Amino acid sequence: MIDKIKRTLIIKYTLIIAAILLSGFMASYLTYRHNLVRFLEENLTDYLADEVWEAKDYVITQKSAPTIHLINNNNKIIHNFTYWFFDKHLTYAEVPEDQVLAGRLLTRLSEEPWDELKTYHLKLRGEKKKSHFLMMKKDLHLRDGRLLEVFALSNYKPIIKSFRRYAHIAVYVIAASLILAYLLGNLLASRSMKYIKTSYEKQKQFVSNATHELRTPLSILLSYAELLEYKAQDHELQQNIKDEILHMNDLIENLLCLARYDNNTISLHAKKFDLISEARKAINHISELSPNATIKLEDSSNINIYADQGMIYQLLYILLDNAIKYTPKKKKIIVKISSDSHNAQIVVSDNGSGIASQDLKHIFDRFWRGDKSRHQKGLGLGLSLASEIVKLHKGKITVESSSKGSDFIITLPLE
Ligand SMILES: Nc1ncnc2c1ncn2[C@@H]1O[C@H](COP(=O)(O)OP(=O)(O)OP(=O)(O)O)[C@@H](O)[C@H]1O
Ligand SMILES: [Mg+2]
Incomplete structure (x- = not known):
């Protein structure tokens, strides 16, 4: 093709x-x-x-x-x-x-x-x-x-x-023009193909990853179902089945969300809200689920932003979830939110394992997971969703990381 x-x-x-x-x-x-x-x-x-x-x-x-x-x-x-x-x-x-x-x-x-x-x-x-x-x-x-x-x-x-x-020269010029046109055409086509090829390869990779990710929980579910025939009253088994279904549900939800971003069928429901309160909401929610983590929101007055509130909450949640997941012990997470006349800046810092410099260019790729993170549950889709949300809001997301921890820095326009 x-x-x-x-x-x-x-x-x-x-x-x-x-x-x-x-x-x-x-x-x-x-x-x-x-x-x-x-x-x-x-x-x-x-x-x-x-x-x-x-x-x-x-x-x-x-x-x-x-x-x-x-x-x-x-x-x-x-x-x-x-x-x-x-x-x-x-x-x-x-x-x-x-x-x-x-x-x-x-x-x-x-x-x-x-x-x-x-x-x-x-x-x-x-x-x-x-x-x-x-x-x-x-x-x-x-x-x-x-x-x-x-x-x-x-x-x-x-x-x-x-x-x-002049006509004689024209014959040579036309012949030379055709050769030149062919060479230029070839060059331009090769250049355009480079982008088409990369996105085609990415798409292929994405489909194969998605298929693989969906197949794994399905075969687990199948083996649980077979076990159920013998141990119908096993509660742990029933819980495992529920977990796998939830995992598959998450995966499908995230895939669907990414597909909507790709097809530009997702629309922003923008309104004015306080970014600090939204961050506090996300912190409170995640703290209930991870009581052993200390999450500090640095003091700041209200910052009104015109954006999609649901998406910004999801963005904060993805970053906090990663910060907690990839900080093995004494989890200390700091959220700093500031603004100037045009932009708001959110920095989520952790004291975790950090990201190897050669991995930094992959972390926003779909299904990419660091080797050190394999023992944690995850789909490798969180940061790709985060970067789509930031892109849709015309903002920027960057990361700085060392062995002492990582800083995820997001800039969002206030309007
Ligand atoms: N704060 C962090 N510290 C260290 N590594 C991180 C951090 N955030 C992300 N990573 C690395 O980037 C990878 C991709 O993160 P991403 O959030 O996209 O996926 P995930 O957390 O593995 O799965 P999920 O889809 O459930 O979020 C992670 O697997 C991890 O290796
Ligand atoms: Mg994640």
Whole structure:
């Protein structure tokens, strides 16, 4: 399944990156082309204006035979050409050296009706090669009623060549873009997969742990049930059965709670209450169950907090329960609660066995239990629930521990 997701991600990322790269390249090509064509058209308009000006003077001193100048059109640089017709007779021309091309141009220009000041694209073959021209025309009606037609042409083959060069580069760029897109896609997919893989592995681990935890009390219950057939009146046996059922009930309750946090289906029922009173309530409750523990709440005035009262009680209870459970003898637990203008801080300190530094990163993992704690009853879910509660309240939970004991520090926003 993971491989399938990775493949789909690579394809999607590659296509998206390729589309971005290609559209960027296309946009730059179209802008380049548009600017060049505009530059050519502006050039041709200026050239036509100059020719019209010269043509007006020229017709006054007009000779009988047309004047023809030959212009090199080697297709390497842009050349301009012109044809002037006086009452439909060629009077003056600057034509390409290629005689075949010059002749074909003359025929085209004199045969067709052309609109004034409109840009035309002409494609004509000369002796050997094809030429492309941009053409514009201007009519001049002289006072004596005669017509002077001035044609201006620009051979834009060099530009076409440069477009072709651009297209050649485009092929390489597109190929390189696709390779780059694939590599980037692969990299991004691998990065995304890292997180998906970790949470998938965590989920798998969680399901296998949960199954294991549920199977153990069930098989114990089964063996008790079998024993009951022989010792129906055994009270200790009945108590054991009750304990196992309660244990399983706790487990299912906690699992259900965690599942709700995971699915974001748990909602905060926030209201204003006094954090100190809530802590006192939790301390009193747990003290009744563990009379051999001394739990001290350091003096403090009221601290009003806007939070889910039930959840905060559960959070305090989880921390106090751990502090008592993991402090073997002379249990002295101190709860300090303080606040500043934005946050409340709860510190639960014990003088217990402490947590090994290499274990600190695991204590909030689901079902994780320290080796030293195995002799105590527990599911390994308390701290993961505590951290979900703190997360839901946008707070922070940290732990500092040494061989002399542990401090669990919680910061919660007051509002
Ligand atoms: N105050 C503490 N001192 C020493 N170790 C602790 C303390 N609190 C937690 N731990 C360690 O972290 C582990 C995880 O704690 P957590 O509360 O999540 O589970 P648990 O206490 O084992 O079971 P339960 O789900 O019943 O609370 C414990 O098993 C223990 O090894
Ligand atoms: Mg616990």
